[in-house]
Amino acid sequence: MFKKEEIEDYFRLAIKLAEKGRGYTLSNPLVGCVIVKDKKIIATGYHQKYGGDHAEVVAIKKVKDKNLLKNSILFVTLEPCCHYGKTPPCTDIIIENKFKKVYVGIYDPNPLVYKKGVATLRKKGIEVEVGFLEKEIKRQNEVYFKYIKEKRPFVIIKAATTLDGKIATLDYKSKWITNEQLRKEGNKLRCYCDAILCGINTIIKDDPYLTCRVLKNKKIKKIIIDPNLKIDKKAKVFKENSVIIFYHKKDNKKIKILKDMGVELIRLDLKDNFFDWKEILKELYKRNIASLLIEGGARTISNALKAKIVDKIYLFYAPKIMGKGLSFSEDLSYNLKNLIKLKEFKIHQFKEGFILEGYLKK
């Protein structure tokens, strides 16, 4: 009916569409789909935002004459859901519209859906084939897989560094090691995440806004690690979007001020002068945060690396050498045999620097 290359071409398009949702879907996956009738594309769709219509529904709604859908073919990157979540099951609407066949990229790892969506369709006589561009679709949904399977956010570290690994001078100055072009790329990365996390030292020294400038209407949670509630209520970080502070010290006066400002406060126990990352991640998981970007500073980044909770790292290199300074690996110490290793790394070169992207080897 379709050649393998044709099928893959439709999936490539569906993946491209799915990508448009990046940054907006929170704990939902990125999904794209294409509806084909008589070898012509009659509609496309993607999951646009958390709580909104699923990709299949978006595409189906675009077809005004529902008769057209009868005997048409659906290509969808992720297995259609068969349960009531924020929206009704996609399998119902596919069955109702009498699709002839559904090509599914990968099974949904969510136990509520896994293989059940496909079974539901088959039971109603709809042909289903599964397993196309699996590697690409899984990679595209690495955040979702982590969130669903390990019940914690996918953790990314980002650092803007010199060639010798320095993210700030010894007196904590870091504005700006990289240039405008790389900062824009860094902001894009931030926009693609659900939450951004910083240690209190970075908030005090840099007083950053921590906002997204590249994606429209993007809301990001700002997470601050501030055991002693040292944060100033006038800090710029409070200007936009919501702030969550992890703290320990019971400073009731400060707690009241912050709560009145609408800040969410989460109290955790201290261990070795830091919180247990697993507890932080658990709290964020509960709040639907599927991807967490740790942006700084040296201590917080080192600490996360040491705790082995980091999934991916982005190093934004400026073509500069600093010498003495604060390194993103400041507090780490390994011998040659057990250095932290990256796998599947890629380099993106720009005129004024380059970005290294890689996954942490476990």
Added chain:
Amino acid sequence: MFKKEEIEDYFRLAIKLAEKGRGYTLSNPLVGCVIVKDKKIIATGYHQKYGGDHAEVVAIKKVKDKNLLKNSILFVTLEPCCHYGKTPPCTDIIIENKFKKVYVGIYDPNPLVYKKGVATLRKKGIEVEVGFLEKEIKRQNEVYFKYIKEKRPFVIIKAATTLDGKIATLDYKSKWITNEQLRKEGNKLRCYCDAILCGINTIIKDDPYLTCRVLKNKKIKKIIIDPNLKIDKKAKVFKENSVIIFYHKKDNKKIKILKDMGVELIRLDLKDNFFDWKEILKELYKRNIASLLIEGGARTISNALKAKIVDKIYLFYAPKIMGKGLSFSEDLSYNLKNLIKLKEFKIHQFKEGFILEGYLKK
């Protein structure tokens, strides 16, 4: 007669041929040439090694029937010489063989030749055009330009580093931060240089051979900075090729042992516990060394960077993070405004790491 693209194609071939001499020409330039008759290439040549025939002579010698050369066209990347050096003037042999026209890539910066070679040919009625692929040819001969114009070697730093700029652990262990693939690339870079320089600490800690394995019959000078003559006469560095030691302490016994081993010793004054790089470079210039590769360790590299005598840097990055350790920028200290900056940098990605290549901004 020829279209611009045809001319450039011949020059591209000549540049490619010239490249084959890299590593063998010492203070001589890399030169390639192509002889064309009736739009057909009848011979090619390149300068193969210091003291050997120049590219033009190599090509001309290949043509057995010298009548063929009459009215032929010569494409040569560098202006033909017109003086007696190690070999007779190339202009003589071009004139003698009645070439019709000579296309010259760039003028030879050597004052003995500069524009004189071209003038000699024109005086004898040979047409000459100058200025083709100048940027590429100058880049190919960056070592020669530095050597001729500034009367010192072109200085390259190479360091094998982690992503956080560490070249060894705090206890000086560095074998091997990068993998076999990158080490081979590193050896290639070494082979392309005339001399390799290390501090005595690297010799003591690593006991390296400092040999070239990638280029056949390549002789490299090994330069060691050893103010107090701490070197062990059994050090592996003495196994192959010749060694030059810069020293200060008048240890007559050690001096005799080393001299008997055939080591060249050069005594310099100490300033701030180190030698003056300008004096080191002057001595190397006198010895025909046009390109110097500084390979380590942390102190020597930092010191060279601080002295601003470095022209180019190669950082061989392993996708690893070390934390505490020795950085190649160990002894440097700058504020954000005067960091060392690289320009025209390039990244070469490999499976197990990447190489950054760039020039130091002055």
